[in-house]
Amino acid sequence: DAGITQSPRYKITETGRQVTLMCHQTWSHSYMFWYRQDLGHGLRLIYYSAAADITDKGEVPDGYVVSRSKTENFPLTLESATRSQTSVYFCASRGSREPDTQYFGPGTRLTVL
Amino acid sequence: AQSVTQLDSQVPVFEEAPVELRCNYSSSVSVYLFWYVQYPNQGLQLLLKYLSGSTLVKGINGFEAEFNKSQTSFHLRKPSVHISDTAEYFCAVSDRRNTDKLIFGTGTRLQVFP
Numbered sequence: 075d076a077g078i079t080q081s082p083r084y085k086i087t088e089t090g091r092q093v094t095l096m097c098h099q100t101w102s103h104s105y106m107f108w109y110r111q112d113l114g115h116g117l118r119l120i121y122y123s124a125a126a127d128i129t130d131k132g133e134v135p136d137g138y139v140v141s142r143s144k145t146e147n148f149p150l151t152l153e154s155a156t157r158s159q160t161s162v163y164f165c166a167s168r169g170s171r172e173p174d175t176q177y178f179g180p181g182t183r184l185t186v187l
Numbered sequence: 188a189q190s191v192t193q194l195d196s197q198v199p200v201f202e203e204a205p206v207e208l209r210c211n212y213s214s215s216v217s218v219y220l221f222w223y224v225q226y227p228n229q230g231l232q233l234l235l236k237y238l239s240g241s242t243l244v245k246g247i248n249g250f251e252a253e254f255n256k257s258q259t260s261f262h263l264r265k266p267s268v269h270i271s272d273t274a275e276y277f278c279a280v281s282d283r284r285n286t287d288k289l290i291f292g293t294g295t296r297l298q299v300f301p
Binding site: 105107109114115116117118119122124130132164166168173174175176177178179180181 | 191193219221223229230231232233236238277281286287288289291292293294
């Protein structure tokens with residue numbers, strides 16, 4: 075029972091580079107989410123997806139791109155990383171049996187130099 | 188729109204003492220309320236949730252929370268904490284009619300000392 079996994083767990087990159095963070099879940103949950111966690115802000119929603127090929131913006135979507143070609147995967151891409159995108163990124167998912175509850179991955183700590 | 192305020196950024200407490208972590212929310216619609224816990228270097232884990240019914244909700248690890256609609260609060264309590272309860276605790280709210288979006292508070296760091 076792998077649940078929800080994220081890769082890489084740690085990433086250091088430079089300003090201007092493209093970075094993709096991966097999220098994979100084995101529950102066949104229809105909904106998936108990306109959050110960033112910053113000190114003093116808690117978690118803020120970047121993008122979410124209700125199903126394959128359906129995505130929508132959250133609170134802080136600028137500078138990020140998502141795709142969802144398969145139900146189990148929800149990659150997050152920083153097309154041109156900036157220092158302000160240094161953060162811990164969490165992926166989450168939820169299914170139809172518990173429509174009110176999100177389950178979180180372990181997170182990816184991204185540092186942009 | 189909803190918002191969540193966690194009044195204490197840090198709460199230090201000695202082992203076996205009781206603790207209360209405060210959470211207030213603001214919303215013009217009916218809400219669901221949640222507490223998540225984040226242990227060091229880990230993701231968030233659901234501690235408990237209030238959907239409807241009894242206003243006193245019991246969760247994992249001996250935690251409980253009480254929904255108070257008139258005070259728009261959802262404070263988390265534990266009668267006797269352990270060293271292992273040291274973690275970051277997040278209160279969150281979602282619209283009952285649209286659970287797509289969870290709004291989180293800024294978190295409370297619970298530090299339990301021996």
